[in-house]
Amino acid sequence: MNQPALELIDTIYTGNGWKVRLLCGYLGIALQRRSLSIVEGDLDTEAFRRINPWGQVPVLRTREGPWLAESAAILWYLAQGTAFLPADALAQAQVLQWLSFEQTQHMANLAQPRLWVTLRGTMAVDAPAVLAWREQGNKALAHMEAHLQRHRYFVGDRPSIADVALFPYTCMAQQGGYELRCYPSVRRWLERMQALAGYVPLL
Ligand SMILES: N[C@@H](CCC(=O)N[C@@H](CS)C(=O)NCC(=O)O)C(=O)O
The missing domain is CATH 3.40.30.10 (Glutaredoxin)
Known part of the structure; x- marks a missing residue:
């Protein structure tokens, strides 16, 4: 069939x-x-x-x-069954840890400023709500920076779906007023992800 x-x-x-x-x-x-x-x-x-x-x-x-x-x-x-999801139990749990982090601490705080400041254009970059999202989002970026100062990728020594999940909104953070120059290891990781074979841009 x-x-x-x-x-x-x-x-x-x-x-x-x-x-x-x-x-x-x-x-x-x-x-x-x-x-x-x-x-x-x-x-x-x-x-x-x-x-x-x-x-x-x-x-x-x-x-x-x-x-x-x-x-x-x-x-x-x-x-499933690819190198982007490691097979062993601990590494899989570490992937899930970063996927949960992305959904609970990272995504909304980076996506909402981009949505309202750049895509809809109805909020100023220094509106109180945008400042509140950025305060939390900067904590998430600092957490990623600390990890990436010691590791090339989020789990193990090769890219996984943890990296894929964290990539888009980090890459577009500047559209919400974030300053990525404060996070040099995050920037180098973004470049590594863009250099991988098969990379597709947003548009
Ligand atoms: N937790 C969901 C969030 C999905 C999400 O926020 N989707 C947005 C677009 S990026 C959407 O559909 N927004 C329309 C709405 O919520 O009404 C995921 O990770 O897929």
Whole structure:
């Protein structure tokens, strides 16, 4: 029986969707892409809510058929059996540790300033809410900097989905007013990720 093609539903500018395209680029996985528009209300339609009742992108139609939401779960699914998800229990738990860090301490604090200051352009770079996000986001970046001063990648000595998950919003942080020159090891890690074979840019 033919398996359905992997299909990614995203938006053009989503960093969470970029994580998925980035991993597929590194792994040489073919992906069909359908980009929707948040401002046009595409995520509020009945058809999309049947795919993801939570109403967010990215979502991936799996090889088995069901749709999968949440970027961390999608990365985990796609990386199974590849070098981007180490096989041993401790290394896998360390990957999960960084995926959780990305979702709880990193992503919103870096993505929200970018969204409101640059993509929507409705908040000033020094608006109180933006300053509050940046204060927390700088703590996350300092934590990454401390790790990357001692390691080339987040888990082990090669890139994993931990690096892929942390890459997009770190790479685009300056659009939310962050100063990456304060984080030289993070900048060198971003360059290493961009130099890997199969790297795909956001646009
Ligand atoms: N935890 C989710 C977050 C996904 C997310 O925030 N998606 C945004 C685009 S980057 C979205 O769909 N926003 C529309 C909305 O929340 O209504 C993930 O990692 O995939």
